[in-house]
Every structure is written in structure tokens, then in C-alpha cells.
Amino acid sequence: KAxxxxxxxxxxxxRGQQVTLSCSPISGHRSVSWxxxxxxxxxxxxxxxxxxxxRNKGNFPGRFSGRQFSNSRSEMNVSTLELGDSALYLCASSxxxxxxxxxxxxxxxxxxx
Amino acid sequence: xxxxxxxxxxxxxxEGALVLLRCNYSSSVPPYLFWYVxxxxxxxxxxxxxxxxxTLVKGINGFEAEFKKSETSFHLTKxxxxxxxxxEYFCAVSGSGGYNKLIFGAGxxxxxxx
Numbered sequence: 001k002a003x004x005x006x007x008x009x010x011x012x013x014x015r016g017q018q019v020t021l022s023c024s025p026i027s028g029h030r031s032v033s034w035x036x037x038x039x040x041x042x043x044x045x046x047x048x049x050x051x052x053x054x055r056n057k058g059n060f061p062g063r064f065s066g067r068q069f070s071n072s073r074s075e076m077n078v079s080t081l082e083l084g085d086s087a088l089y090l091c092a093s094s095x096x097x098x099x100x101x102x103x104x105x106x107x108x109x110x111x112x113x
Numbered sequence: 114x115x116x117x118x119x120x121x122x123x124x125x126x127x128e129g130a131l132v133l134l135r136c137n138y139s140s141s142v143p144p145y146l147f148w149y150v151x152x153x154x155x156x157x158x159x160x161x162x163x164x165x166x167x168t169l170v171k172g173i174n175g176f177e178a179e180f181k182k183s184e185t186s187f188h189l190t191k192x193x194x195x196x197x198x199x200x201e202y203f204c205a206v207s208g209s210g211g212y213n214k215l216i217f218g219a220g221x222x223x224x225x226x227x
Binding site: 004031033035042043044045048050055056058090092094096098099100101102103104105106107 | 145147149154155156157158159162164203205207213214215216217218219220
């Protein structure tokens with residue numbers, strides 16, 4: 001099976017812009033979770049989507065949003081970018097049951113100038 | 114609330130030596146515990162997970178971890194380090210009804226020297 005794929009792998013934006021990141025889960029997986037990884041804050045949970053519904057949300061401002069499509073692919077959007085949004089954004093997929101293993105993609109490296 | 118503490122942000126061992134990476138957790142419910150490894154410019158790869166079936170969990174690449182409820186610990190070990198084990202290791206917890214919400218520790222960077 002193909003693994004979790006994320007596009008693009010690298011992205012450079014300027015402050016105030018918005019960005020959309022994409023994640024394609026492993027075939028058959030219905031849950032997609034997003035995480036932000038920074039040197040200062042480490043790995044932080046953004047949100048999880050299951051069957052096109054947001055099932056869980058972390059403590060991030062409303063500028064961070066996401067959605068999931070009927071084929072389980074997911075996108076996350078960050079509006080009005082700030083310098084502090086520079087990070088590695090990781091997507092993980094799973095079957096969606098409690099304690100399921102989450103399989104991570106390679107991440108999208110976002111740099112905000 | 115759940116939390117994870119990894120003692121030691123950097124650990125250095127000689128090739129062939131024992132690897133011990135420490136993880137302590139806090140959880141008000143029986144936790145699910147995970148160890149992930151991250152190589153440079155890559156995502157996270159699961160090493161092993163604890164889901165209450167057995168306290169000693171064996172994972173990939175010769176790693177194992179023991180769940181000790183009394184100590185709220187889930188330390189990762191490997192009897193003999195290889196150069197290829199150099200990476201960053203993350204301990205994570207889930208299980209408070211948050212389904213796939215993983216709470217990660219700060220990570221431990223493992224260096225292996227000849």
C-alpha cells in the first residue's frame with residue numbers, strides 16, 4: 001500500500017497570505033489528523049477529521065482550519081499567515097478507532113517570510 | 114489532562130552500547146502509549162505501541178519498551194546501538210476519548226558514535 005502523501009513538500013509564503021496544504025491518507029483509512037512541529041513548541045495536535053467531520057480539535061486559533069473530502073483526502077488552510085506559523089506540518093492517517101496506529105506522511109515545510 | 118515527559122533532550126551512546134530513552138506519562142485514564150522515530154527531513158515512523166495487552170512491548174529495529182503503571186513510565190530500550198539508530202525519538206500518549214489525538218513529549222535526540 002502506498003503511504004501517506006503530502007503536497008507540497010516545501011512552501012514559502014509571506015506574512016498575511018494564506019496557504020492550503022494537502023494530505024492523501026493510506027487507502028482505506030478514514031481518519032486524518034494534522035500536527036504542527038516547531039523547534040520551540042514541539043509536536044502539537046491541530047485537528048482530526050473522520051468521515052468528513054471534524055472529530056477533535058487542538059488549541060490553535062481560528063486561522064487554522066481544515067476539511068476532509070468523501071475520498072478521505074484532507075486539506076488544511078492557514079489564513080493571514082504569521083512568522084510563527086513557520087513549521088513542519090505533519091499529516092497522519094488511521095482507520096479511526098481508538099488506539100489505532102497513526103501513519104505519518106513526510107510533512108510540508110512551511111516558511112513564512 | 115494527559116501529558117508526556119521525556120527526560121534528556123539529547124542522549125549519546127557508543128555503537129554497541131545499550132540505548133535507554135526515558136518517558137513518563139500522566140493520564141487519568143488507562144493510556145495508549147507510543148514511541149515514534151523521526152529521521153532528518155522525514156515524518157514520524159512508529160516503533161511500537163502499548164495498548165494494555167502486554168506490559169513488555171517489542172517493536173521494530175530491535176527496540177522494546179516496558180509499561181510500568183506504578184512508575185507511570187514507558188522507557189524505550191535497545192540492547193545494542195547501531196549507527197543507523199541516530200535520530201529523534203518521541204514518546205506519545207492518547208486515550209482520553211480523544212481518539213487520534215496524540216500528545217507528544219518534547220523528543221530525545223539520540224547520537225551514536227563509533
